[in-house]
Amino acid sequence: MSEATITQTSTRTRGAIALRTAQILLALLYGFSGFAKLIAQSDAVESFDRMGWGHWSMYVIGALEFSGAVALLFIPALASAAAVAYIGLMIGASTVQLTLLDPQNAFMPLVLIVPLVLIARARRDRAKDLATLVRRRA
Template sequence: MSETTAAVAAPTASVAAPAAAPSGGRRVALDTARVVLALFFGFSAVAKIMAHESAVQSFDRMGWGSGAMYTIGGLETAGAVALLVPLLAGVAAMALAGLLAGASIVQLTLLDPPNAVMPALLIAVVVLIARDRKDRTAELAALLRGLTAARRGGQ
């Protein structure tokens, strides 16, 4: 696609009619889920970043160092904040689905298998959020493509 075609195509993509918007009740439920999950991941992150005894013990049981604990805490913090930003919520939900899949596998293999159910259930919720926010994710991708094209054009 030429630069001229890209410049013409980008604006029309942003004015395309949105997919069927969720009903009022569904919208409220998904927005509530985003806030609750942001709080959940935020509290979980604080325990890791502040090296709470429970987090340290869990990472010791897995045989992982404090670096992994702080890294996962940082990822949870970024995901929690991004869930609250409408343009980033879909991408955050997809990333958190990966983090939750990892948590479920760790619970199954290294910690307490019955506890693998909770992250698996939360995956379903973040997938619903990601699906609901797919238009905003496409908007973010178009914005990033535009910025990348502008940087290439300015060099």
């Protein structure tokens, strides 16, 4: 094997490890965030009260966050879809921070979009496989 081939393989391996690490870290972040909402942790309740939203919305968002974390971490065929859903959630979170809560915290959800885009793009082949399987069964 040539040195260039070894270098390319090594770079791909490091990229795959970095991507998987980001996927795990984001799944843990969203999983814990969703779980906090599902158990009505006091900070979560306070945030939703400040927004003037009902507690039902806290549970819905918590369930979406938690189920997305499970998909991102444990269901490879759904990882791309979960990442895309989180991109929408992060745009919404940033908007809520800007308009209803703390504008200085609006940038963080937008930063999380970058690794989510990379995950969605890298895992899109699995999503295509899932779509093909669903079409065949329909």
